Amino acid sequence: MEAEKLAEQNNNRDERQQAIADAGGARPNDKNFIPTMTKRAEEFFGPGGFNKVIEQLGALAKDAHEISIGKAVDDLGLTESHLCGAPYGEANQGWPHCGECSKSMSFVGQLNTGVIEDFPEHGPGLYTFFVCFACDTASQDSPAPPGNGWLVRTYTTVSNGSRIKPPRDTKETPARPMKTNDVVKTMPQWDFVDKMDPDLVDMLVKLYPPDVESLYEKLKDVCLGPDHEASFSHVGGFPEWVAGEELVNCKKCQSPLSLLMQLESIESLGVKFGDGGTAYLMYCPNHPADTSLVVQGA
Ligand SMILES: [Zn+2]
Ligand SMILES: [Zn+2]
Helix, strand or coil: CHHHHHHHHHHHHHHHHHHHHHCCCCCCCCCCHHHHHHHHHHHHHCCCHHHHHHHHHHCCCEEEEEEEECCCECCCCCCCCEECCCCEECCCCCCCECCCCCCECEEEEEEEHHHCCCCCECECCEEEEEECCCCCHHHHCCCCCCCCCEEEEEECCCCCCEECCCCCCCCCCCEEEEEEEEEEEECCCHHHHHHHCHHHHHHHHHHCCCCHHHHHHHHHHHHHCCCCCCCCCEECCCCCCCCCCCCCECCCCCCECEEEEEEECEHHHCECCCCCCEEEEEEECCEEEEEEEEEECC
């Protein structure tokens, strides 16, 4: 049995090496990888072939709005986007408690997508976002069901709500405005490319059959350009996964959730997802109340 396994592994390795040799001999981390792919693209797709591939790839890019945090203020509008402070709430909505440890949750922030130009994919929404830092279930059991370690309240219309008060035993930190003026480009995860542009996938498979996903990652870098910095806190666009892509589907329509907001831990504000993790708040544009929270790098 062991010998069989070994033989199979060797076979696979031989096949892979043969495939790499057939694809021009370059590996994704070699210096000559992009030049080799450029040459192959010219052969397969004619003069300027490589640029054609990069252009087609670039068409998948989606704008995201980089988050910057302003100075503490105390005259913030009720529905303005902000971190810390106190959230918007409607009649009969109390402060949420954690379904896992039953302690009061902490309010992380609220996001009003209605004020972001070009963002609301399907109408505006106000989202208030709570996490239980006491049990940290959101980071440890990611993705935890809503209510257990985290909670998002979605308001597709805003009526006569008010700011809800945190429980007595929690200290309220001053609200910090969350600005989203800078637009950055983001690219989809590999899983989505097939759904968005199957022709492009065919092209990439032709270019580098041994490892098309690594090819995609390399070409993504070419496409975003050398000055591109991964924006680690942003609204909309595609998630920039710190620990590998994660696909979450809507429970109602089964389609993959979109990114509402990606937020890094900000320890100085007490916003800490596990040990300095990044939170990915996902939502379904067709069912905005269906949210999911993925935490990575915690
Ligand atoms: Zn808890
Ligand atoms: Zn849905």
